[in-house]
Amino acid sequence: MIIGLTGKYCAGKNYAASLLEKKGLPVLDVDKLGHQALESEKEKIFAGFGEDLKNHDGSVNRRLLGQRVFGKPEQLAALEAIVHPSVNKITGDWIESQTGSCVINAALLHKSSVFKRLDKIIIITAPFLTRFFRARKRDRLPYVEIIKRFYRQRDFNAQYLSANAEIYRIGNSEFPFTKKLSRRIDGIEGLD
Numbered sequence: 348m349i350i351g352l353t354g355k356y357c358a359g360k361n362y363a364a365s366l367l368e369k370k371g372l373p374v375l376d377v378d379k380l381g382h383q384a385l386e387s388e389k390e391k392i393f394a395g396f397g398e399d400l401k402n403h404d405g406s407v408n409r410r411l412l413g414q415r416v417f418g419k420p421e422q423l424a425a426l427e428a429i430v431h432p433s434v435n436k437i438t439g440d441w442i443e444s445q446t447g448s449c450v451i452n453a454a455l456l457h458k459s460s461v462f463k464r465l466d467k468i469i470i471i472t473a474p475f476l477t478r479f480f481r482a483r484k485r486d487r488l489p490y491v492e493i494i495k496r497f498y499r500q501r502d503f504n505a506q507y508l509s510a511n512a513e514i515y516r517i518g519n520s521e522f523p524f525t526k527k528l529s530r531r532i533d534g535i536e537g538l539d
Contacts, residue, residue: 348448348537349464351512353456354471355500357481359519359528363471364452366529370538375441377434377453384433385409391429396422417495427458435460448538457506465512469535470504471528473519 352367352374354360364374385392385407392407393400396415400408416422438461442449453459456468473481475497482493507514517531532538 348466349442349461350448350450350538351456351459351462351465351468352450352452352471353454353468353507354519355473355478355503356454356496357478357485358471358473359481360452360454360471363469363517363519363528363532364450366532367450367538370532372448372450372538373445374450374452375438377438377451377456377459380434380437381430382409383437384430385412387433388429392426395425395429431458431460457510463511465510467513467515467535467537468507468510469515469517469532470507471517471519477520 350367350372352360352364354363361376364376368374389401389405389407392412396412400412400415402408412426416426438451438459442451442461442464451459451461451465456462456465478497479493482488482496483490486493488496515535517528517535519528519531521527
């Protein structure tokens, strides 16, 4: 069984992933793969988006790259064309190496090449203000930047309506995290 795990910014997706790992399920963090793909494809990124994105150590300045593509669909599509093939290959290879159920943890799960193969999708949800205060505490971003990130995810749930998988919406409104989320995840059939 392939389980997808996703959620809006600061809903608690990664915490939920840690709970699933504690249950013995292998979890692949696709967002971290994206960071690896940025580094493995950095020469293409510098060529396409500018040498000024190069940090002193030669790595990609992800924050500056994000600012460069924010609100520019053509630039974002060009970046995804560089990064997604690498991420999709690693994800597919990882799934094939698993002998039992596994979890794909991804903010952009609907853009993954494995989206159509998912058996279950767990969407972690949390109220706006809870996510806002979590974002402020964790990322220390300016208020305006947090609101921009929230706005970009305004159609988040609609992306999953086309899924051919069981969908579970798990509320995570507690701040800080509590054991309630763990009990809600335990209630999902077939995760043992």
